[in-house]
Amino acid sequence: MKPRRLAIALVMTLRQLLRNRVALVLLVVVPIAFQAVTLETAPRRDVIVELASVPEAEMAMAPPTYFPKRHVRPEDRRAVVEEPARSVTLIFVTVATVGMLAAYVALTLMQRNASSTLRLVLCGYRPWELLAANVVAFLCVVVALSGVAAGFLLHVIGGVRPAVMLLGLLLAGWVYGCYGLLVGAALRTELAGLLCVVLLSSLDVMWLQNPMDYAEAGARLLIRSLPGHLPSQVSLVGAFEDYEFGRQALGALAYGGALLAMAAVVFAWKGRVRRDPSAPPSPRGEGLNPRSALPGGVDQRGP
Amino acid sequence: MTSVLLEARGLAKHYRRRPVLRGVTLDLHAGTVAGVVGENGSGKTTLVRVLAGILAADAGSVTIAGRLGYCPQDPLVFGDLTVQEHLRYFAAAYGVERWEEPADRLLDVLCFRTHLHDRVDQLSGGTRQKLNLALALLHSPEVLLLDEPYSGFDGRTYSAFWDLVAQLRAAGRALLVVSPLIHDLGRFDVVYEISEGVLR
Numbered sequence: 001m002k003p004r005r006l007a008i009a010l011v012m013t014l015r016q017l018l019r020n021r022v023a024l025v026l027l028v029v030v031p032i033a034f035q036a037v038t039l040e041t042a043p044r045r046d047v048i049v050e051l052a053s054v055p056e057a058e059m060a061m062a063p064p065t066y067f068p069k070r071h072v073r074p075e076d077r078r079a080v081v082e083e084p085a086r087s088v089t090l091i092f093v094t095v096a097t098v099g100m101l102a103a104y105v106a107l108t109l110m111q112r113n114a115s116s117t118l119r120l121v122l123c124g125y126r127p128w129e130l131l132a133a134n135v136v137a138f139l140c141v142v143v144a145l146s147g148v149a150a151g152f153l154l155h156v157i158g159g160v161r162p163a164v165m166l167l168g169l170l171l172a173g174w175v176y177g178c179y180g181l182l183v184g185a186a187l188r189t190e191l192a193g194l195l196c197v198v199l200l201s202s203l204d205v206m207w208l209q210n211p212m213d214y215a216e217a218g219a220r221l222l223i224r225s226l227p228g229h230l231p232s233q234v235s236l237v238g239a240f241e242d243y244e245f246g247r248q249a250l251g252a253l254a255y256g257g258a259l260l261a262m263a264a265v266v267f268a269w270k271g272r273v274r275r276d277p278s279a280p281p282s283p284r285g286e287g288l289n290p291r292s293a294l295p296g297g298v299d300q301r302g303p
Numbered sequence: 304m305t306s307v308l309l310e311a312r313g314l315a316k317h318y319r320r321r322p323v324l325r326g327v328t329l330d331l332h333a334g335t336v337a338g339v340v341g342e343n344g345s346g347k348t349t350l351v352r353v354l355a356g357i358l359a360a361d362a363g364s365v366t367i368a369g370r371l372g373y374c375p376q377d378p379l380v381f382g383d384l385t386v387q388e389h390l391r392y393f394a395a396a397y398g399v400e401r402w403e404e405p406a407d408r409l410l411d412v413l414c415f416r417t418h419l420h421d422r423v424d425q426l427s428g429g430t431r432q433k434l435n436l437a438l439a440l441l442h443s444p445e446v447l448l449l450d451e452p453y454s455g456f457d458g459r460t461y462s463a464f465w466d467l468v469a470q471l472r473a474a475g476r477a478l479l480v481v482s483p484l485i486h487d488l489g490r491f492d493v494v495y496e497i498s499e500g501v502l503r
Binding site: 002004005008009012015016019020113115116118119120122123124125273 | 355356382384388393395396398
């Protein structure tokens with residue numbers, strides 16, 4: 001690894017990102033707009049929420065300090081918590097927004113100028129060096145995005161553990177950003193990529209991870225296996241409960257890492273140079289001065 | 304006899320069922336400027352892309368001795384970066400530490416120094432093409448594959464381009480230039496015509 005090359009790739013990637021002013025403004029405006037609309041439209045009543053990441057038996061047995069609002073539903077004797085619908089909705093909409101935007105930014109980083117990026121690989125960059133620059137760039141966006149969104153959340157609903165709530169948002173950005181990288185590496189057409197990002201994030205975080213629906217949902221294994229599950233749970237636990245979140249956070253990190261590994265394999269496969277790499281050195285080329293052929297340069301080879 | 308810097312043997316390429324290259328064999332010698340001509344859609348660009356390693360051939364092999372410079376037909380550049388940033392970025396890709404000096408010369412030879420700090424999405428098509436060519440030459444490669452490198456050039460730069468080619472030839476580089484212009488034929492040491500996937 002050559003840190004200087006990596007640093008230059010990162011600087012160039014960030015510059016391209018920062019010069020897209022309209023997109024940057026939208027990255028701030030969109031989450032706040034989503035949150036504001038949710039705040040105004042969500043119902044003002046308390047709802048029953050079953051935290052998917054907490055096993056039912058553990059919830060029933062845990063000390064009361066972990067789940068201050070716990071109670072047992074009389075009809076099926078299941079332990080659930082009761083929370084304001086507005087707060088619950090706001091949290092899962094925020095997680096969804098951060099995830100969706102992170103995926104979109106990552107997708108754009110991969111798809112935009114894909115042919116020029118391939119040229120850089122042909123010129124000597126290793127695919128993973130360019131992918132690493134994209135990862136760092138989208139993580140910068142995720143940090144800024146999560147900060148803005150978490151600031152709004154804290155201002156409006158507070159939260160039991162704000163840092164954990166923020167961590168959930170960061171993890172949502174991480175997992176969905178890596179998903180965006182994978183889609184961007186695999187698909188060349190913008191529309192197909194956009195559909196993959198928007199459809200999955202809408203279905204997953206906007207609908208299936210909605211904790212108000214989860215209590216009644218079927219096929220829970222499917223819901224738990226989707227990318228938005230663990231980050232949503234970290235945010236919800238951070239907002240309402242004092243329950244441990246380490247397993248969920250590590251799981252989300254690993255989930256994103258697996259997606260990133262897949263993206264790296266696909267990107268390297270598509271960006272490989274399709275020529276015999278074992279070319280022998282040129283008998284004449286060895287003596288060539290790199291600058292000698294340009295006008296004003298001195299050819300040191302002699303006749 | 305000069306050494307062979309690029310050797311292609313039995314290259315074949317199909318797009319779906321349509322053969323584009325059929326058993327193309329080619330040697331490119333040091334100090335030689337070879338031209339590739341042919342009708343639109345005859346496979347000139349496909350040949351160059353296969354030689355450069357961007358496209359995989361269905362059959363055959365390509366061996367390049369030395370560094371490769373590839374100038375694609377359409378400028379493959381980044382719209383949000385400046386000319387100077389491109390030179391720096393590609394120098395890093397090539398592993399060229401001291402890139403300022405060769406970059407300066409290319410800016411002068413190709414007459415686009417005044418655009419050094421301009422973003423590429425604000426450049427004219429001809430200036431983008433100059434940058435496209437400069438990026439292929441930045442590391443002073445032994446083998447150059449240039450796919451219609453002067454499209455959009457003004458008369459002065461077009462003339463400067465051929466002067467540059469002459470200097471590269473004199474310095475022992477091997478160049479393959481795809482040209483759509485019949486009046487360029489006299490500038491080549493060897494002319495290949497590609498027709499129905501066969502190089503003659």
